Amino acid sequence: MEFVCSHCQNVVKAASSESGSDLICDWCRETNSVPLPFAASVVVDDYVILRELGHGGMATVFLAYQRSLDRDVALKVLGSEFSNAQDDINQFIRGARAAAGISHPHIVQTYAVGQNDGCLFLSMEHVDxxxxxxxxxxxxxxxxxxxxxxxxxxxxxxxxxxxxxxxxxxxxxxxxxxxxxxxxxxxxxxxxxxxxxxxxxxxxxxxxxxxxxxxxxxxxxxxxxxxxxxxxxxxxxxxxxxxxxxxxxxxxxxxxxxxxxxxxxxxxxxxxxxxxxxxxxxxxxxxxxxxxxxxxxxxxxxxxxxxxxxxxxxxxxLSAETTYCDPNGWACHGCGGTNYMDSKYCIHCGTFGFEPCPACHTSIRFGARFCPDCGCNAVARKAEIRMELQELMNRIVAFSDDEVTDAVSAARETRERMDGWFPQDLREEFDRRSLDLKRHLEQCLYDAYRRRHISDTEATIEHLTVAMAGQLGPHSEALISSYNEAKRELKRDILQAKSALDKNCLARARELLYTLDPWQGGILGNERELCTRNCERRLNERNRALARARMLVSQHDYLDALRALQEVSLFRIPKNIRMLKPTSEDVDFETGVTQVQERLGSDLTRDMCRWMKRDDWKRVTTVTETVEGVGSPESRKLLLALKSAISREAAKRYRRALAMETQNQFLQAERAWRSFLMIPEAFIPMVRQETAADFTLRRNQNWVTRMTRLTNTAFAAFVLVWVCIFGPLVVSMVELLFRDQSNVEDILTVIVLAVSQLAVVFLLERVFKRLFRLSRYAQPALQPCRS
Incomplete structure (x- = not known):
């Protein structure tokens, strides 16, 4: 038994014994209560039960929805108590077959008869x-x-x-x-x-x-x-x-x-x-x-x-029980009896006493020479109509096996003229000739159906319907019904194949197309052939693209491999597809693409590290831009891995340069900062670029501090030396000044020496400062890498 899930509206299968119990939907994983057989929402073959319309002695009639043709039908289900009675089953099937052979506007149309879980059912037109x-x-x-x-x-x-x-x-x-x-x-x-x-x-x-x-x-x-x-x-x-x-x-x-x-x-x-x-x-x-x-x-x-x-x-x-007559009335052409003038039927035999006028189609007395309404010569007009009808009869039989359009047109025109005056002998002749035409068209229909040619089959059905005015025999209706069913199945399977092509399940689409009947011609036939060619072409392109990507990855031609993978991504199957199961070939393709991407990612990451150590940043930049241009989800993952490796290398160089600068190893720090600035600006944060570019300024500031400290220390040392050396002289000179016997020449000599030492100290301090200024302006500034 099948029923419709109340959550996702998909069809769920269940055993009849599970009625009344809970069942989890395979599609949405929600819990449903399994309904009783033939209850609302139950699926019977192609039909969804909506509600009960009525109950009879042997069967129950339900209002149902036919999913394949999107229409409401009346579903007559034979009662379970009659399902094992062969006589009741035969009567049910016989009634269904009897109704299926009739198509009339005032008879309820029967569509199909079927069986579900041992219960017979009949699908017929729903009358609102x-x-x-x-x-x-x-x-x-x-x-x-x-x-x-x-x-x-x-x-x-x-x-x-x-x-x-x-x-x-x-x-x-x-x-x-x-x-x-x-x-x-x-x-x-x-x-x-x-x-x-x-x-x-x-x-x-x-x-x-x-x-x-x-x-x-x-x-x-x-x-x-x-x-x-x-x-x-x-x-x-x-x-x-x-x-x-x-x-x-x-x-x-x-x-x-x-x-x-x-x-x-x-x-x-x-x-x-x-x-x-x-x-x-x-x-x-x-x-x-x-x-x-x-x-x-x-x-x-x-x-x-x-x-x-x-x-x-x-x-x-008006009945035959009337026994009187009018001697001045009209004579019946059937029995010859005389009737009242206002009588429409013969009171003796019940024959209708009127016929249509051959010109205006109003009722006139049978055998009247002129029409009282339009005044035409009915006899002459009848002769003309007979000639015209005889010519139409000749056209009906004068057809070839390949061309029956004129015969069908003649049959249609003849039927349209039957509402007016039409002699009985020509009616009988038309019935015979239209029967021959019907047999020929039925044979043509059978041949076209056997050859699976849509255009010929539809043309023959149209001819047959026009020629017979819709009154087809049971054999023709059965064949047309089979053709319509085959056409619906073909259309459904083509739609499924197109859906598989849109989802890139190419092998699944090829499998669906190869299982179809080989219908040719018409819109559906041409569409089937076009889908088949398109499917084969895309399968070949997919296989070639994957093989090329594998070859390029094995040759470490990463740029072309990335472009090849970009082409392969056009054939990827989207995730979470429903109602469509890929074949093993489609799954193998997806597995192959994943393997190629994983190998490309591992090889490219390894080589990227090697290029960065050699400062081959041009190749690193080219590969990164190529990966970013692919735009697929897999390429975005690879791009993140590559940028992460570049970031780690940049951080490593940055920390090394900063550590050497902190340790005042300026020569090694300058080489480290230059190595850091070899990395393109696109991979380095702006703050770190500015830090690297300001290295020269920081080094000069450190040089100024050190030189200032050195100059001050040297000056203090000279002063100390001067004091230590010339201090006693100054003391002695003072003592000489206060002695009478002091030698003026000795005093002058000491003063000259002291002044000379002070001048030397002053000059040396000025020279150190001058040299420091010159070395400060001689250091070049560091520049970042622009590419």
């Missing part, structure tokens, strides 16, 4: 409306125009089913007549329908009759010959119920109701309700005649009679 029985419950009874309109639509459906396949509905009731919101009637429930061949084989009287007792025909009760007139009897009972709001026969048991069908006649509706025309009562009386021969011969005849009824008056019904 209500049943006639439900309308009766609300309104009591319907108006006469509305009831007659519903009856005519159902009669057209019954006439079509019998004329096309010899199918008898066997259960025409208000419950099985669905009314759309626009008032259109649709006949539903072909579960009891039988083909003419089946009815011919049932010669024995059955213990129980099929159908609803209140609407069943006498011959069905007796088990005698059954045909389409049995449905007309049921339609008469339904019309009685619609206009009166009550059943024609009622009883305490089905057997009593069946007896009344065999022996009694219902009350006239016009006696029960005066507003019902007597003509309606006469029509119902004829529909409910006890023997089929007394009823209308077809639904078409019933429609023609109903079209003549004036629902606003209470006139007399």
């Amino acid at each position: 409306g209500r049943s006639a029985a439900s309308l009766l419950e609300d309104s009591g009874r319907l108006s006469v125009p509305q009831a007659l309109d519903i009856t005519k639509q159902v009669a057209a459906a019954l006439d079509y089913a019998w004329g096309l396949q010899g199918l008898v509905h066997m259960d025409v009731t208000p419950d099985n007549i669905l009314l759309t919101t626009s008032g259109e009637a649709k006949l539903a429930d072909m579960g009891l329908a039988k083909f003419k061949t089946e009815l011919d084989q049932e010669t024995t009287v059955q213990d129980e009759f099929v159908g609803t007792p209140a609407y069943v025909a006498p011959e069905v009760i007796l088990g005698t010959a059954i045909d389409h007139r049995s449905d007309l009897y049921s339609l008469g009972c339904t019309l009685f119920h619609l206009v009166t709001g009550v059943l024609p026969f009622d009883g305490d048991s089905p057997e009593e109701v069946a007896r009344k069908h065999l022996e009694d006649m219902p009350d006239a509706p016009s006696d029960l309700f005066p507003d019902i025309p007597k003509t309606v009562s006469m029509v119902i009386r004829k529909l409910m005649a006890k023997t089929p021969d007394q009823r209308y011969t077809s639904g078409s005849e019933l429609i023609r009679v109903l079209d003549t009824i004036d629902t606003g008056t209470t006139g007399t019904a």
Whole structure:
């Protein structure tokens, strides 16, 4: 069993035994409660159950959503208690097949029959409306125009089913007549329908009759010959119920109701309700005649009679029970009897006494020479129309095997003219020739389908639909249905392949495309071939790009390898893709790309360190810019690793230069700072660049400090030496000054020597300062590397 997850809306599989328990969704990992079989949200094959519409004796009808065609359908599910009864299963399948062969605007269309977990189900058209029985419950009874309109639509459906396949509905009731919101009637429930061949084989009287007792025909009760007139009897009972709001026969048991069908006649509706025309009562009386021969011969005849009824008056019904005639009336072309001038049908044989005018298409008396409305010569115009129709007949048979367009156009034009005057012999001839054309087109359709050629198949389907006015045989409809299903599958698989191509799952796309049927021509065929060529081309490009990247990495040609990896990145599979599983070849490609990137990263990082030690910063810069230009997530990771290695090298050089400068090893510090400034500015913070550039200033400042300290020390030493050497002389000289016998020459000599020593000390101090200034301006400043 499958159901729709309430969290992510994906389909989840579960066993029927898990109903009512909790189950974790494989997609979103959320917990869901597994619903009961055929409950809301349960997935049956291609259908999602929405809600229950109704429940019958053998089956339940659900409103469901068909996912593949995006439409609402009615899903009729056979009850589990009947799933093991072979007779009930055969009846269910037979009803489905009977309905599937009919396509009519007033019959509910059947789409498909299938099985899910042992339960049979039938997919059919969902009618947005209500049943006639439900309308009766609300309104009591319907108006006469509305009831007659519903009856005519159902009669057209019954006439079509019998004329096309010899199918008898066997259960025409208000419950099985669905009314759309626009008032259109649709006949539903072909579960009891039988083909003419089946009815011919049932010669024995059955213990129980099929159908609803209140609407069943006498011959069905007796088990005698059954045909389409049995449905007309049921339609008469339904019309009685619609206009009166009550059943024609009622009883305490089905057997009593069946007896009344065999022996009694219902009350006239016009006696029960005066507003019902007597003509309606006469029509119902004829529909409910006890023997089929007394009823209308077809639904078409019933429609023609109903079209003549004036629902606003209470006139007399046109039936064979009328025994009077007008000697001045018109003669019936069927039996020759004379009728009143205002009679539309022959009162003796029931033949319609009018035919369409060949010019204006108004009704004129059968055999009239001139039209009373347009005045045309009806006889002459009929002769012209006969010639024109005969020419169309000749065009229908004059077609070649390769070109049938003209024949199809002639058949379409002929069918369009059938609403006007059309002689019966040409109708029969057209039926024969259109049947030959249909057989030829069916053979062409089979050949085109077998050759898997879309354009030829669609052209033949169009020709067949136009030529047959949509009335195709079961074989053609089955073949067209198979083609439409194959076309839907082809479109779905092509969309999946395109999605795989967009996600770069190229091997997966190739696998999907190679499993498709080899349809050619048309939009889908050309699209399939284009996708296949595109997939093969991209696979070859992907393999070549990966092989080239591997070769360049092994040759340590890093720049070209990076460009090759940039080309390979165009074929990478995005992460976290859902609803699409890559093949092993796609996974191997992803693994190969990862290996190449890892090897490139390790080799490039190792060589990058070697280049930095050799101060080959030009190559380092070129490689870094190339990696940055790739722009892929993997290249960004590699770029971060390379910049990290460069940053570590720059920090190492910076710390070394700073340590030497701190230790006043200025020669080694200058070499270290010059080595640091070899690194391009792009890899060094601005603060460290300024620190390196200010090295000369800091060295000069240190030199000034040291020289100032040295000069002061030297000056103090000279002064101390002078004091130590010339101090005693000064003392002696002073003593001589205070002695009478002092020698003036000796005193002068001491004074001269002392002054001379002071002058020498002063001159030496000036020389040291001058030399310091000259050395200060001779040191060049450090400059950072710009590249």
